[in-house]
Amino acid sequence: MSTSSGDELHDQYKDLFTQDGVLLKTSVGRPVSDFNSIGMLCIVQNADGTKCIEWRPNDLITIDSDTQDQEWAVVNTVGRRQRTLSGNITSDYANLRARIIKIPLDDLKTFRITRNNQQMQFSTKPGVWQNTFYFQHGNAEIFVAYLKNHLKTAKTRHDRNTYMVVEPNDESQVLNKSFAELDIFTENTTDVVWNLVSNFKQRPYETTLEAFSKLTDIVYYGNEDVNGKRDVSEEVADLLTKSMSALEDTTSVTRSDEYEVISVKPTLPPRPCIPRGSPLSTEKWDALQDADGRIVEVEGVKQLIFRGGVAHSIRSTVWKYLLDYFPWKMTHAELKTLQKRKTEEYFSMKLQWRSVTEGQENRFSEYRDRKSLVEKDVNRTDRTHPFFAGDNNPHLAVLQDILMTYVMYNFDLGYVQGMSDILAPLLLLLGNEVDSFWCFVGFMEKIASNFDMDQAGMKHQLLQLQQLLMFASPELAQHLSQKDSGNMYFCFRWLLVWFKREFSHIDIMRLWEVLWTGLPCANFHLLICVAILDAEKEVIISRDYGFTEILKHVNDLSMTLDVDRVLSSAEGIYHQIVSAPHLTDQIRIVLGIEPLNLSMSTNSDPEPSTSTLPSTKPSQVELKEGNGNTIFGQEMDEDVVVYNGLRITIVTKTVWALLA
Amino acid sequence: MAKTYDCLFKLLLIGDSGVGKTSILFRFSEDAFNISFISTIGIDFKIRTIDLDGKKVKLQIWDTAGQERFRTITTAYYRGSMGIMLVYDVTNEKSFENIKNWIRNIEENASADVEKMILGNKCDLDSQRQVSKERGEQLAIEYQIKFVETSAKDSLNVEYAFYTLARDIKAKMEKKQKEASNPSGGRSGVHKPTLNDARKPVTWLSRCSVL
Structure with a gap:
């Protein structure tokens, strides 16, 4: 009998998300006896399509023993979790149902997370926190992440933990609205947004980066004041989180495999295809100066130049700064x-x-x-x-x-x-x-x-290049070593004059100005080498090029290279490397990233390991910390969101996404 | 794929910066000259196959940056070279004086029995000449190295120089091969045919074709 009542209960709505072990701390208008009882916090879709947050006391529902250990579970619309109602409470069923707390999302104005992310408060009226819940198991982060799938939120300026509900709405409208507000697309926003979302499934990295490259300008040149910029970043982060949740299935699968793969054969994550931006224009440059001519937003300027270079008309000015x-x-x-x-x-x-x-x-x-x-x-x-x-x-x-x-x-x-x-x-x-x-x-x-008189600087760079190549393109590095070319001397000309002999006059200006920004990491010019070589990997290996052919092939690349493509793949490789689970301290040092093992001195570069793959020991440390929202690129001002095994890095203002 | 040559010789051009190494190479490989060549950074090589007494000899000629600072890198490419052209500029006294240093450099980095030749380049610029032909010849005698004045610009003696060096290498190899196949007469330390080599006809050709 109880089962039928349960089904009746559930037929009226769908649980979109549930989390067990949530304590009701306070609730306005509720008897104190209700406080401190344990229950389940859910996001529910009602029969009429509206959604609400619902807290159900445990007395009402007994969860099957096999699922009791779970902190949380996603309940999809079809495969609902089976629940039984225990006999002794059925008589009081109506009473118990009355104890359910419902907060319609349409009414929700604000929520905040406090107490080390374990406490969550909701408000439907400004100034009053009507309901306070305490998450006994884990914290509220996952709940918030799911909640944000159904709401458009913005963090408030004074408190990072408080979210304003901008507009509770259907997901597509939320996305539409966000993009419309950002005014990125001139086309029909609905199409664009849905293309974007569907593309996330198939081409997650490319789609994300494509979309976000378009945001760069907005971030800098929207009409926001300094605080406004922050909001855009937040919004972007929200959008990203939201869109990425669509990937959940695939990522959770790969996530579980990830660690095993590392121990056997370290592989890099897929290479994101990062489109180049447009050059820093006169208007932007002018806008970046204050009345007296000071450059206000130096990091921003550098980011823009890194993305797209400098318009020729202002090069002669901008180069003096760079x-x-x-x-x-x-x-x-x-x-x-x-x-x-x-x-x-x-x-x-x-x-x-x-x-x-x-x-x-x-x-x-x-x-x-x-x-x-x-x-x-x-x-x-x-x-x-x-x-x-x-x-x-x-x-x-x-x-x-x-x-x-x-x-x-x-x-x-x-x-x-x-x-x-x-x-x-x-x-x-x-x-x-x-x-x-x-x-x-x-x-x-x-x-x-x-x-240097003794060419120590060149030799050091060639060694670092070899280390990077061994990490980013081990197959090619192995081949080069086998062919007596592991010293990378054939890249000497590239490095000595920063590719001056390899690109046309127009292209070298672009390449140099990008490299002068010093972004996105130290020694990015070495990643340019890696990008060029990696593109030739197939030819070099499949034709079994030897010592002389390698040199000839590399020298003959001169004036055949596409600067934008090279820059784009070098940046892609950078992201692959820094998000690789087996990233080593050796590579971190080359790229100017703080090594995990701080005792490792920068001068004690070991000889290039030509026959063995990089040690996986530091990677285990990285993995641990990687799950804990920290590290990497500490010199850069970055927000890192780790979400379902997906690491999203938001570099201050400019935005890109990474997958770990 | 059938080989288009019978034998491969690795040659090296060394000498001070700006003496015309690249121009000599360009004249020999492309039969052309360009007054406004760019300086060589790092190392490069060009190929020309010549006919030497009925044999097709592929010359792989390595061109190096001249400035002393880059020697630590460029000497890495000396290894395995069979002939070296030492180039100076007849209009530049210093480049001539430095030939001695270059010879020392070879002794330290190349194999002892490498064939050498001295080239006094830019002999077309007679009005600016600082080094007489006689001094060049004298130096060559001192080191027992062949010598010729060249002009890459006027295409003077460039062909001759490369053919001469290649012929000397070939002669030396044939001599060595002979000694190797006839151990009683030859000096020791010379490469002897191994079981592997024995499968091929024992001629100088077989030896250099594996290079």
């Missing part, structure tokens, strides 16, 4: 003074070598050698470009003057081959001798170790 010639926080007036001072400084250094007489030069072989080396290289730098072409081209003299002045600026380093390659695009863009010199100084600061 190359540390102009400090970001200087006003126009201060910059003017700075430029004046730097101009004087430049010409005084130039005068130093200019005033060396022929006699002096004859008796100063070191100076003479350097001068002749500069001369030789200047005469063969980018001569096919119209700017440097032709006999007696005056720009060659400027190149020469800048490089000679640099010898005086940094006599210990002097002139090393490759420097003219570094300088030429700067002079070509800036046109001005003094500006080009100081930008060159800034660029050299970034890559000075490339020109």
